[in-house]
Every structure is written in C-alpha cells, then in structure tokens.
Amino acid sequence: MRQKSITWRALKRYNAYNPKYFPLCFLQKVFQNLFFFFELWITAEIVNALYEGRQKEELYLLAAAAVFGLFFTRSVSAVLNRAVSTALEVLENNENAAFNHKTLSLDYGKLEDPEILQHRRKIDENKCINNYGTGRMREILLSLMDSTVNILFSMILFGSMLGQMTAASFRWQILVLLGALTGCLAMNILCQFRQTKRISSCWDEIGDLMLRENRLWSGHILAGTDSRLYRQQAIVSRENRKLNNEHKKAFQKVKSKNFILKIPVTIFNKLTTACSYMIVCFYCVMGIFSVGDLIRYVGYLGRVTDSIWLLFSIAADIRGNERFLKTYLDYFDIENEMYQGNLAVEKRSDKKFDISFRHVSFRYPGSEAFALRDISLDLKVGERLAVVGMNGSGKTTFIKLLCRLYDPGEGEILMNDFNIRKYNYRQYLDLFSVVFQDYHLLSMPLGNNVAGSAAYDREKAERLLEEAGFGERYHKMPQGLETPLYKDFDEDGVEISGGEAQKIALARALYKDAPFIILDEPTAALDPIAEAEIYAKFDEIAGDKTAIYISHRLSSCRFCDKIAVFHEGRIVQTGSHEELLSDPAGKYYELWNAQAQYYT
Known part of the structure; x- marks a missing residue:
C-alpha cells in the first residue's frame, strides 16, 4: 500500500459510516463564511452610501438588506449546525458499530492474541488522548473545507478589486508591495512548516506521558480491600507524582520551544497583514478605492492570506496523522485464517455425533510451550466424560479445540470420521452448549438471556429455569421473563448473585438443546459439596445428550462413564472412577488422596 493512499482509504471508510455528514459540513462552511x-x-x-451622501431610501434599502441577509445566513447556519451535530452522532455510532462488528467477526484465536488486543487499544488511546486517527482527519478536512470556501469567496469578490486596480495607472510602488506581500506570505508558510515539524515530536512525547498516566489509574483498582490492606494508594500516588513531574517538564519544554519558533511566524504574519493594508491604503489614497472598499478589501485580503497559510499547515497535519490512520486501517485489514468449511452438519434425531481426537497438539499464538501435547481420545454419543487435572493442565484448551474455537497445530479432530474443519463452521458451533468458568450474562431481560435471542419460547424458558434451580428467585420477579438483569440500561433492573447467575447460565445451555453439553468449572467458586450437587442435578437434566464435565475436584465427577486425567498438557490416564482409583501409581489416585484429606 502506497503511503499517499492511507488518508484517502481512511477517508473513504470513514465517510461510509454516514455519507451525509461531509456534504452537510461543506454547506455549513459555505453559510458560515457567507x-x-x-x-x-x-x-x-x-x-460608501453614508460617505457619498446618498438618498435615505437607498440607505433604508441597504439597512433592510443587511438585516434580512444576516438573519437568513445566520438562520440557515443554525439549522445546518444542528444537522451536522446529528450527522456526526450517527457517524460516530456507526464507526463504533463497525469496530464491534469487526471484533466479533475475528477468529476467536485472534481475539485472544495479545498483539491484536494491543492494536485495538492503541486506536482507542490515540483517539482519546490527542484525537489522532479519524478524529484528527475529520478536523483536517473541516479546516480544508473552511479554507477552500474562504478562498473561493475571496476570489469571487476580488473581481471588482482587480478590475479597479488594472484600470488604474501602473505604479512601481504597487509592484514592490505585491512582492513584499508574496515574500512575507511564503516566509510565514516556511516558518510554520518548521514550527510544526519541530513541535510534533514534543507533542508525541506528551501524548505518551498522558497514556502512561491514563494506564496507571485505569490499571489499578483502588477501591478494593487490597489497596487498603497493602496501602497501594501510596505506591500508585507516588508513581503518579513522578509522571506528573515528567509531564510538567515536557509541557514546559514544548511551550518554551513553541514560543521561540512562533516568533518568526508571528512577525511574518503581521508583515503579511501590513502589506495587505498598505496595498489597499495606497489605492485608497490614489482615489481608486473608496472608504467602503478599504474596509471590504482589507477583510478579503486578511481572510485569503490566512486561508492560504492554513492550506499549507493542513498538508503538514495530514502527513503527521498518517501513521495513526495506518494503525486504524491495519485493524480492519486483519484477515481471518480459520477455514469455514462447506460440509453441512447432518441433523440427527439420535444425536449420533462421535468425536475422535487423534494425536492433537496445540500451542497458543505467540507461545513456544505446548498447551496440549499428543492428545488422543474418543467421545461416544450419550457418554458422560469428566476432564480432570490440576490448574493449567490443559482442560479448558481441550474444550476450546473441541468446540473449534481454535484449530490444532498438529493432529486432527474427527466427527463421524470427517475432519471437523470440513464442516460448516456455524453449523458445527451449534452442536455445543458450554458454560465456561468465566461465563457472561447480558444486561438484558431474563428471557433473552436464557434463549440467547430476541424471540423465544416462554414456556420452555420458564421450565428450564425451574430445572436449573432458579425457580424460587424467578417467581419473585414481578416482570417474569421480561425482568431486566442488572441496572446498566434500566433502573428497574435486578441485581443477581453469583449463584443465581450460574443457574441462569445453566438454563441458557439447556435452552440451546445442543447434542453436546459442557460444564467448564462454572461452579469453581462453590464448595465441593455444592458443586457435586449441581453437577449431579445437571447430569439428570441433560438426558440423552453427550455431556462433558471439567473440574479439578475429582469428587464432583465420579458418576461419569469415563474420566480423562490431564497433566502438563497430556492425557496421562483414562477410565472410570473405580478403575483409576485402583491404580495407586496413577495421577488420579494421587490427586484423589491429596484432595480427600481436606474433607475427612
């Protein structure tokens, strides 16, 4: 991609969020300058009329024209200001929606990639701290519109001025003044370029310091128990004072440097204005321009010289903003690599979907260590499988590969003798209902949370909430399934406990009615007895579905048909509870006895 195309590409994408915005802005600039x-x-x-002593009728007519013209242009500007504000709101909402859509459409593996997470964070930080990226691009384009309209209006109105000037006899003094005006304007632009170039790096330094300050406070939660017990406020405050001092020094440096660099800019700017005044005054003294022309042409010259200077300044701003726009565009250019498959998943009433892991190994992006190594395991329809092991042994990674949130780095996973990569990706995902340990509920009505959709079967949702153990709490909700959860978007929303949220998540998994149902330690925060009761109850509700239970507490899964013991990314044992416990040299026996001593 050529560097010069970056701003154009970003502008095309940004404009697509609301194509009405920039035309409205242009009209706004037209009427503001008009x-x-x-x-x-x-x-x-x-x-001129007063100076020349014209008749009262003409004065009254001019006064009426002034009132009407100014009222009309100001009224239209006010209407356009409102329309532009509304259009900008729509544009920014659509931009946020596009970002969210891009994020949700990425492969799951990319959502967990630290580099991509940092990429998105940089875009947000650039926007919030110095408005770099699309925000700065919008400001630059609005300045360009303003300057262009200014110059066009000035050129149109200069027609009468140039006509009067060319009709007058030539004077060498005018040639000198025009040369001085052009030279001062050129030097003004040159000095402005020099100022912008030297100051930009200083502002980048201040921006970096502001980011560090922002990250410091956003990265530390100082309202909790730890901050009080370990006096963390003092540590964070000390670091903040250090950053504030650095920020102060950098700000003083940029202001001092900017003051020095601005001296020649100011001098040549004033000289440019002075030359404009002298040209108009010279023709006024010669009797070519009237007193009214003096007012008019000085104003025109001042606006056009400022606009020409601003155009060159805009060019420098465009170059400085391009690297931030590249970061913005690169995020949208991230391509998904996971093959989506085209083989339809057969709809089977017998739920006969047999899964086989064959020598599967996997490493997370950016990691050199294997999370799973040489995993081979068969899972038959209707089977109850427990996946147990210590923290970090690869249990959750196994489930992510089973659900095809990631693809294996080595080996293959088969379903009914076909590699799961060949199946339609969306249809394959529909085979699984999972309750992860870090599950989330939406700040939406209860029924929408259970069904995962806007439309749902009320009777089915109520029945599953009862079966999941949420019935008592549900009957106390005055709005029933329409009760909003949490108060993020509705003051009438209800706050629910962690245990109640778990039951809603379980009901959601059951509502999907998928052939495979998986519990990935959603009850890890509960005591072992409560966890075992929930697992047993859920196993009863699951019926003929294939169920997988993950836990590092072995007692919770002893009822399962088969138990797979994970250790350091490998399956080191498989069998029933009784079979595994009969092997004193096995990892399961070791873990069972290590845990049993805390409950006897």
Whole structure:
C-alpha cells in the first residue's frame, strides 16, 4: 500500500459510516463564511452610501438588506449546525458499530492474541488522548473545507478589486508591495512548516506521558480491600507524582520551544497583514478605492492570506496523522485464517455425533510451550466424560479445540470420521452448549438471556429455569421473563448473585438443546459439596445428550462413564472412577488422596 493512499482509504471508510455528514459540513462552511463576507460587503456598501451622501431610501434599502441577509445566513447556519451535530452522532455510532462488528467477526484465536488486543487499544488511546486517527482527519478536512470556501469567496469578490486596480495607472510602488506581500506570505508558510515539524515530536512525547498516566489509574483498582490492606494508594500516588513531574517538564519544554519558533511566524504574519493594508491604503489614497472598499478589501485580503497559510499547515497535519490512520486501517485489514468449511452438519434425531481426537497438539499464538501435547481420545454419543487435572493442565484448551474455537497445530479432530474443519463452521458451533468458568450474562431481560435471542419460547424458558434451580428467585420477579438483569440500561433492573447467575447460565445451555453439553468449572467458586450437587442435578437434566464435565475436584465427577486425567498438557490416564482409583501409581489416585484429606 502506497503511503499517499492511507488518508484517502481512511477517508473513504470513514465517510461510509454516514455519507451525509461531509456534504452537510461543506454547506455549513459555505453559510458560515457567507455570513462573514456578506456582513463585510454590506457594511462597506453602507459606509460608501453614508460617505457619498446618498438618498435615505437607498440607505433604508441597504439597512433592510443587511438585516434580512444576516438573519437568513445566520438562520440557515443554525439549522445546518444542528444537522451536522446529528450527522456526526450517527457517524460516530456507526464507526463504533463497525469496530464491534469487526471484533466479533475475528477468529476467536485472534481475539485472544495479545498483539491484536494491543492494536485495538492503541486506536482507542490515540483517539482519546490527542484525537489522532479519524478524529484528527475529520478536523483536517473541516479546516480544508473552511479554507477552500474562504478562498473561493475571496476570489469571487476580488473581481471588482482587480478590475479597479488594472484600470488604474501602473505604479512601481504597487509592484514592490505585491512582492513584499508574496515574500512575507511564503516566509510565514516556511516558518510554520518548521514550527510544526519541530513541535510534533514534543507533542508525541506528551501524548505518551498522558497514556502512561491514563494506564496507571485505569490499571489499578483502588477501591478494593487490597489497596487498603497493602496501602497501594501510596505506591500508585507516588508513581503518579513522578509522571506528573515528567509531564510538567515536557509541557514546559514544548511551550518554551513553541514560543521561540512562533516568533518568526508571528512577525511574518503581521508583515503579511501590513502589506495587505498598505496595498489597499495606497489605492485608497490614489482615489481608486473608496472608504467602503478599504474596509471590504482589507477583510478579503486578511481572510485569503490566512486561508492560504492554513492550506499549507493542513498538508503538514495530514502527513503527521498518517501513521495513526495506518494503525486504524491495519485493524480492519486483519484477515481471518480459520477455514469455514462447506460440509453441512447432518441433523440427527439420535444425536449420533462421535468425536475422535487423534494425536492433537496445540500451542497458543505467540507461545513456544505446548498447551496440549499428543492428545488422543474418543467421545461416544450419550457418554458422560469428566476432564480432570490440576490448574493449567490443559482442560479448558481441550474444550476450546473441541468446540473449534481454535484449530490444532498438529493432529486432527474427527466427527463421524470427517475432519471437523470440513464442516460448516456455524453449523458445527451449534452442536455445543458450554458454560465456561468465566461465563457472561447480558444486561438484558431474563428471557433473552436464557434463549440467547430476541424471540423465544416462554414456556420452555420458564421450565428450564425451574430445572436449573432458579425457580424460587424467578417467581419473585414481578416482570417474569421480561425482568431486566442488572441496572446498566434500566433502573428497574435486578441485581443477581453469583449463584443465581450460574443457574441462569445453566438454563441458557439447556435452552440451546445442543447434542453436546459442557460444564467448564462454572461452579469453581462453590464448595465441593455444592458443586457435586449441581453437577449431579445437571447430569439428570441433560438426558440423552453427550455431556462433558471439567473440574479439578475429582469428587464432583465420579458418576461419569469415563474420566480423562490431564497433566502438563497430556492425557496421562483414562477410565472410570473405580478403575483409576485402583491404580495407586496413577495421577488420579494421587490427586484423589491429596484432595480427600481436606474433607475427612
């Protein structure tokens, strides 16, 4: 991708979020500048009329034109201001929606990739701290519109001025003044370029410091128990004072540097203005320009010189913003690599979906260590499988590969003798209902949470909530399934406990009615007895589904047909509870006895 195409590509994407926004902005700039130029022109006409002693009727007509013209342009500007504000709100909402859609459409593995998470974070930080990226691009384009409209209006109104100037006899003084005006304007632009180039790195340094300050406070939760017991406020405050001092020094440095660099810019800017005044005054003294023309043309020259200077400044801003736009575009350019498959998953009333892991190994992106190593395991329809082992042994990774959130690095996973990669990805995911340890409920009505959709079977949802053990709490909810969970979006929302949330998550897994149902330690925070009761109850509800239970507490899964013992990413034992316990040299026996001593 060529560097010069970055801003254009970003602008095309940004404009697509609301194509009405920039045309409305252009109209807004037209009427804002029209107000200024009309005010300048009508004022000059009124001054000329008074100076020349014209009739009262003409003065009244000019006054009426002034009132109507200014009222009209100001009214249209007000309407456009409101329309632009609304259009910007729509644009920003659509941009956020596009970001969320892109994030949700990424492969699951990419969502857990630290580099991609940091990439998205950089975009948000650039936007929040210095408005770099699309926000700065929008500001630059609005400045470009303003300058362009200014120059166009000035050129149109300069017609009468140039006509009067060319009609007058040539004077060498005018040539000198025009040369001085051009030279001062060129030097003004050159000095501005120099100032922008040297200051930009200083502002980047301040931006980095602001990011560190922001991360410091957002990364530390100082309202909890740890901050009080370990006096963490003092540690964080000390680090914050250090960053504040660095920020202060950097800010003083940039202000001092900017003051020095701005001296020649200010000098040449004032000289440019002075030359404009001298040209107009020279023709006024010669009797070519009237008193009203003096007011009018000085205003025109001032606006056009400022606009020309701003155009060159915009060019520098575009270059400085391009690296942030590249970060923005690169996020949308991230491509999914997971094969989606095209083989339809057969709809079977007998739920006969046999799964086989064949020598499967897997490493997480960016990691050199294997999370799973040479896993071979068969899972038959209707079977109860327990996956047990110590923390970090690979249990949850096994489930992620089973559900095809990741693909194996080595080996293959088969379903009914076909590699699962060949199946339609969405249809394959529909085979699984999983309650992970870090499950989430939405701040939406209870019924939508259970069904996972806007439309649902009320009778089925109520029945499954009862079966999951949520019935007593449900009957106390005045709005029933329409009761909003949490208060994020509704003041009438209800707060639910962790245990109640678990039951809703279990009901959600049952509502999906998938052939495979998996519990990945969602009850790890409960005591062993309560966990065992929930697992046993859930096993009864699961019926003829194939069920997988994950736990590091062996007692919770002793009822299962088969137990797979994971250790350091490998399956070291398989068998029933009795079979595994009969092997004193096995890992299961070791774990069982290690845990049993705490409950006897």
